[in-house]
Amino acid sequence: MPTSLTRHRARKIGRFALPVAVSALLATSALAADQITISSWGGNYQEAISKAIWQPTAKELGITILEDSTNGLADVRAQVTANSVLWDITELTIDGCAQGQTEGLFEAIDYNVVKSEGFDPVVVQPTYIAFNYYSNVIGWSTEKFGDAGPQSWADFWNVEKFPGRRSLRNDPAEVLEAALLADGVDPAKLYPLDLDRAFKSLEKIKPNISVWWSSGAQAAQLVADGEVDMIGAWNGRISAAIKAGAKYKFTFNQGLLIADCLAIPKGVKNKDLAMKALAKAVSPEILANIPQYIDYGPANSKSYDTGKIPPELAKTLNTAPENAAKQAIVRGDWWGEHGQEARDRWAKFINQ
Numbered sequence: 139m140p141t142s143l144t145r146h147r148a149r150k151i152g153r154f155a156l157p158v159a160v161s162a163l164l165a166t167s168a169l170a171a172d173q174i175t176i177s178s179w180g181g182n183y184q185e186a187i188s189k190a191i192w193q194p195t196a197k198e199l200g201i202t203i204l205e206d207s208t209n210g211l212a213d214v215r216a217q218v219t220a221n222s223v224l225w226d227i228t229e230l231t232i233d234g235c236a237q238g239q240t241e242g243l244f245e246a247i248d249y250n251v252v253k254s255e256g257f258d259p260v261v262v263q264p265t266y267i268a269f270n271y272y273s274n275v276i277g278w279s280t281e282k283f284g285d286a287g288p289q290s291w292a293d294f295w296n297v298e299k300f301p302g303r304r305s306l307r308n309d310p311a312e313v314l315e316a317a318l319l320a321d322g323v324d325p326a327k328l329y330p331l332d333l334d335r336a337f338k339s340l341e342k343i344k345p346n347i348s349v350w351w352s353s354g355a356q357a358a359q360l361v362a363d364g365e366v367d368m369i370g371a372w373n374g375r376i377s378a379a380i381k382a383g384a385k386y387k388f389t390f391n392q393g394l395l396i397a398d399c400l401a402i403p404k405g406v407k408n409k410d411l412a413m414k415a416l417a418k419a420v421s422p423e424i425l426a427n428i429p430q431y432i433d434y435g436p437a438n439s440k441s442y443d444t445g446k447i448p449p450e451l452a453k454t455l456n457t458a459p460e461n462a463a464k465q466a467i468v469r470g471d472w473w474g475e476h477g478q479e480a481r482d483r484w485a486k487f488i489n490q
Contacts (some may be wrong), residue, residue, distance in 0.1 A: 170396035173202040174412050180207035187229075188433035191269070195418045196436060211238050216244050216402050223405045227419075233311070235266035235399040243400040245409055246453035251446065252417040256440035260467050261397050268397035268437035270428055271418050273456040273465060277376040277388035278363060278368040288368055289391050289431025291320035295323055295339070297346050302367030304343070305360055308350035310395045310484040311473060312341070315466065316370055319392050327465040332481060337487055339442040350488065362387050374433040390456060393465040397437055427456055435462075 147203045176192055178184040182229070189206060196203040206225060210213070211234040217223045230238065238244055244265035254262040261268035276294055278287030282302055287293045294316070307313050314331055317339035323332075348366055351357040357371035363377040369376070369422035376388045400419065418424060424444035435457025436442075442452055442459065451457045456465065473480070 145192055147467045166321075167196060170382075170409070171408065172200070173204065174408055174415055175204040175206055175224060176227045176229070176415075177206045177208040177213070177225040178229045183432070187270075187428075190340065190427040190431045191424055194424055195415055196306075198418055199415060201415070212244075212321070213335050214238060214243055214401075215241065216405045222299060223403045223407070225403055225406055226406045227400055227402055227416055228268075229269075229400055229451065232261065232397040232399050232468065233473035233477055234469025234470075235263070235401055236470040236472075237477070238401060240262060240474055242308065243401075243404055245401070245406065245412075246406055248413050251413050252420065254421060256438040257420075258437075258467055260469060260471070261399065261437060263471070266399045267416075267420055268399045268403040269425060270434040270437055271395045271457050272434055273373045273390065273393040274307070274316070275368055275376065275388045275390060275394050275456075276368065276370055278385050279338055279364060279365065280385045280387055282367040285387065287387060287389075290321070291370075291390055291392050293454065294368060295320040295343050297343075300368065303348040303365070304346055305351055305357070305366040305369040305371070306343075306347055306348040307357070307370065307487060308352045310409045311477070315394050315468060316392075317343075319466070322371060325392065329469045329472050330464055331472060331476070332472070332478070333483060337483060340487065344487075347360070377433055390461040390464045393456065393461075394468050395456060395465045397460065397469045399409045399470070418472040431437050452475045 176188055184205065184207065192203050194232055208228055211230055214228055246264055248268060252267065254267065255266060276288050288300050293300055302376065303358050316338040317336045318328055319325060319333065321335060321339040349360060351360060354372055354375045357369060358375040358379045360366050360369060361376055362382060362384045373388060376386060380386050400416055402409065402416065406412055420438060422438050422440035425438045426441035426444045428434055428436050429451055430448055435455040437457065439459060441447065455461065
């Protein structure tokens with residue numbers, strides 16, 4: 139099995155910023171009509187997704203898929219505005235997809251072609267659909283707590299029962315949700331987020347946060363070096379540190395599932411083929427390839443019925459039914475509409 143990778147993020151959620159050269163995959167004798175271009179986040183992450191998703195999709199459809207890298211929604215907006223769309227399918231964060239949908243930057247998805255069975259309805263939208271998830275989870279030092287670390291955000295907030303150095307992400311996304319869960323909000327009733335309540339909850343824990351991490355690499359280093367006793371961080375980062383020898387554990391209890399999504403930019407020249415490729419890419423059989431290359435869970439729950447994900451591997455994945463049931467899905471549509479307000483308040487909170 140290929141070596142598992144972990145999530146790399148820059149910008150507001152730590153995505154790759156380095157460009158990659160456009161590369162032809164599985165070149166056939168197809169003409170331009172049988173060719174599309176996709177964009178993803180570059181680097182090792184894109185290499186893994188290429189092997190898991192785009193190369194098998196190209197092979198099964200008998201087409202050529204070219205790859206480029208993106209820095210996010212602004213790139214798509216620039217192409218659509220200039221009426222010069224280069225990408226037939228683009229990968230974005232779930233909040234980026236939600237914002238792009240609001241701005242009218244994407245083509246409508248034909249759900250007669252793209253099958254949405256197996257997806258949570260929250261991530262099946264008129265112009266975008268999720269394809270993988272990562273999770274923000276609670277991790278703890280086994281040297282400090284053994285197996286009895288914090289099992290909920292209320293535990294994480296409980297500095298008397300669980301004394302020690304803490305770390306949270308320096309961004310409101312996922313942290314506001316955690317703050318509300320810590321304050322007793324039902325996971326099924328998180329949205330719309332009550333910002334006043336969330337920031338009031340955060341004020342309680344703020345004096346006890348030793349490090350506000352700003353990248354996945356930093357979070358992993360905090361775990362690897364044992365600099366904090368507990369952390370709220372992306373599961374792939376914690377699991378990678380554990381595999382490298384860190385004495386840490388984490389739980390999916392009250393984890394926060396965050397999706398990446400796929401969309402077709404408005405004005406593509408080969409929309410029909412893009413739609414077919416999108417349909418194939420999010421099929422259970424193709425998405426089931428993801429865990430072979432990277433520590434993310436497929437967004438289609440039917441991927442676990444294909445037989446391609448061994449039970450021992452499945453139980454470690456965030457979207458396996460047993461683990462997904464313990465978590466809450468981050469609503470990209472809410473962040474797409476209210477994200478700027480939340481970030482403005484966060485900037486004031488973190489700098490006080």
